[in-house]
Amino acid sequence: MQLENSKTIGAQSETSIKRTNVRWLVVAMLFFMTLINYADRSSISLAGPQMAKDLGLSPVDMGIIFSAFGWAYVMFQLPGGWLLDKFGSRLIYSLSIFFWSLFTLMTGLAGFVSGATAVAFIFAMRFMVGTSEAPSFPANSRIVASWFPASERGTAAAIFNSAQYGSTVFFAPLMGWLAHTWGWHSVFTVLGLLGIAFLPLFRKIVKSPKEHPQVNEAEIDYISAGGALISLDESNATQKKPEGPKLRYLKQLLSSRMMLGTYLAQYCLNAIGFFFITWFPIYLVQEKNMSIMKAGMVAAIPAICGFLGGLLGGFFSDFLIKKGVSVSVARKIPIISGMMLCCVMVLCNYTDSETAVIAIMAMSFLGKGIGGMGWTINTDTAPREIAGLSGSMLNTFSNASSITTPIITGYILDITGSFHAVLWFVISHAVMVIFFYLFVVGKIQRLVLK
Numbered sequence: 001m002q003l004e005n006s007k008t009i010g011a012q013s014e015t016s017i018k019r020t021n022v023r024w025l026v027v028a029m030l031f032f033m034t035l036i037n038y039a040d041r042s043s044i045s046l047a048g049p050q051m052a053k054d055l056g057l058s059p060v061d062m063g064i065i066f067s068a069f070g071w072a073y074v075m076f077q078l079p080g081g082w083l084l085d086k087f088g089s090r091l092i093y094s095l096s097i098f099f100w101s102l103f104t105l106m107t108g109l110a111g112f113v114s115g116a117t118a119v120a121f122i123f124a125m126r127f128m129v130g131t132s133e134a135p136s137f138p139a140n141s142r143i144v145a146s147w148f149p150a151s152e153r154g155t156a157a158a159i160f161n162s163a164q165y166g167s168t169v170f171f172a173p174l175m176g177w178l179a180h181t182w183g184w185h186s187v188f189t190v191l192g193l194l195g196i197a198f199l200p201l202f203r204k205i206v207k208s209p210k211e212h213p214q215v216n217e218a219e220i221d222y223i224s225a226g227g228a229l230i231s232l233d234e235s236n237a238t239q240k241k242p243e244g245p246k247l248r249y250l251k252q253l254l255s256s257r258m259m260l261g262t263y264l265a266q267y268c269l270n271a272i273g274f275f276f277i278t279w280f281p282i283y284l285v286q287e288k289n290m291s292i293m294k295a296g297m298v299a300a301i302p303a304i305c306g307f308l309g310g311l312l313g314g315f316f317s318d319f320l321i322k323k324g325v326s327v328s329v330a331r332k333i334p335i336i337s338g339m340m341l342c343c344v345m346v347l348c349n350y351t352d353s354e355t356a357v358i359a360i361m362a363m364s365f366l367g368k369g370i371g372g373m374g375w376t377i378n379t380d381t382a383p384r385e386i387a388g389l390s391g392s393m394l395n396t397f398s399n400a401s402s403i404t405t406p407i408i409t410g411y412i413l414d415i416t417g418s419f420h421a422v423l424w425f426v427i428s429h430a431v432m433v434i435f436f437y438l439f440v441v442g443k444i445q446r447l448v449l450k
Helices: 002-017 022-055 059-075 077-087 089-112 115-133 136-147 150-161 163-182 185-205 217-225 247-255 257-278 280-286 292-298 300-322 327-350 354-371 374-381 384-416 420-439
Strands: none
Touching: 022 059, 022 089, 022 115, 022 136, 022 150, 022 163, 022 185, 022 217, 022 280, 059 077, 059 115, 059 384, 077 089, 077 136, 077 384, 089 115, 089 136, 089 185, 136 150, 136 374, 136 384, 150 163, 150 300, 150 327, 150 374, 163 185, 163 292, 163 300, 247 257, 247 384, 257 300, 257 354, 257 374, 257 384, 257 420, 280 292, 292 300, 300 327, 300 354, 327 354, 327 374, 327 420, 354 420, 374 384, 384 420
């Protein structure tokens, strides 16, 4: 009898040891594609100074061009979320990658036209890039919700979310070199081709848990027991799919204090990030008199800190949960502390030292990375029936700031002639993130639809 029990325990131990870890390969692929995603959306910032000079564009003109992406990205969030819930993450994400890469590639053709035609063409291409990228982050969140137990979601979401900083680390020096050596249009050409080239690898690696050829039953059982929504994209002809966007669902999302507080906080959080991927290189060139190539290299330093901060926030939050801390407290501690650190950005107004500016920005974006846990919270709170739609609602609020931030920044610069007021404008959003999570969101838990 003892021998049989010993064999049983040994077999269970062996099964546990042989459990696959495909979920980490999947999130690594999400991270890599998000690197390219953010490189494509931020390419306009590195190309911007040379583009403005060649085309004679004012700060207001550049603010309007920067906003083109945001208009489309926001407009197509809810349709994108519905498509994800109806057709699954893999198909819609694949189409998203192909088209955002294609329109980025085509933006490079603006180098062969001039004047108002070039401005209109660039605006149109950036609008289409925004349209195509709309489902990408809701798809990331949806895939993490289906592959990861609650105790690992903070880390997983932090990995793909940190790609917004990693993109600058990996691609800003390349984009700066391309713009300096071959002209601004070459930035779009290279990035567009890169996204298309890696699409087949994405399709090979990213599948739903039950359909992935490399996952074993032990991993399926482990993630399912931990709360992963493993059947979210199951290709079953009898599975009931959403018939269309349902206003009653949207009403329930917006009437939830927890969800609305999260959405408003994400708007403010993204405003900080969007300043970084649009105006920050121009800030270094115009306010601190750096060359385009140097700005591309220097911008990587705060980005590295933001990248590390994003991972640190996720790891620490999951660590607290494993130690028995409630989800609410474990998520809010990194957010609030990170936003407090982010506010040091304003100190750049009081120094002319390039070294000091980069050090301050590095600390600020370390804080922004630590506090950037909106997508982690979405995986904790999104209703099971509309995980894609919920993510799209979060992204709608989030990227409304991608419309307002560049335009308001452009007008502040046009009126004041410096970035001093701009930095105060940016950190005011960090203060509001703290307010929403302290006084509005309340307890963090999965919303149950009625």
